[in-house]
Amino acid sequence: MNDEVACTHCGDTGFVIVVDARGASRARPCACRRASPEATAGIDGILDAARVPKRYRDCEFDNFDAWGEHAFALANAKALAVRYAEEYPLSDRGLMFMGPPGVGKTHLAVATLRRLLTVKAVPCLFCDVQDLLRQLQATFDQKSGLTQLELLQPVLTTEVVLLDDLGGRQFSPWLEETLAHIVTTRYNDRKATLVTTNYLDEAPDRRTPTLEDRIGIRVRSRLHEMCHLVLVRATDFRSAVKRADHHRMPERVTPRREGA
């Protein structure tokens, strides 16, 4: 028995499980979550609170195109992310978007955050890994007004965190230690972590580092346990749109539904 529970509908989990007409279970945000200050702040307030950078403010599932020769791969990546957001929090694992630069990994990850924030009122945080590491290092040189704990606290405790651009920095024991602390704490607390990375498990050639080369085997294998992989194989969107108006591209396809 727990006398401390504030919401008797959800037992303070923030979700109630509903069964639809076909008998499928879905988690819906409890009314106690919808009444939170963030939920009434409007989309800009919600994205500000989640620290989503201006550059990615408009990233949604609806404006993510499955285009070009990799249309099916893109449609599948999007379908996985849409389904993940729909089913959250049925699985305590997150998603790891892997693929070359410019293929829409951050776009899809932010669209997932946005869905969780707006439809399910889940507290989320966008964390640029390079920024965080720079800020943490600045605390050593006393160039930062914030302490390490203050910088790390939201990354460790927010319900869903996006670690954007993992592996962007050369490997070092300090880097490994810092990343291990973050992912292990979140794993132990069963909090979902979304990740984007330009590095793959198998490099295309011997000169290109793998994700393991960049973040170390310990963090890499923990992430394997924590995340479903979403491989995003495509061409750099930014250089392609310079050559063509992608909204007029004929090869767009409709994302396939999972299990279809």
Ligand SMILES: Nc1ncnc2c1ncn2[C@@H]1O[C@H](COP(=O)(O)OP(=O)(O)O)[C@@H](O)[C@H]1O
């Ligand atoms: N399939 C797509 N549909 C619409 N916009 C896209 C797509 N792929 C990439 N973009 C846009 O191209 C830019 C680069 O994508 P981004 O998600 O930052 O790539 P990555 O994280 O893989 O390096 C962003 O402005 C993003 O919105």
Ligand SMILES: [Mg+2]
């Ligand atoms: Mg990115």
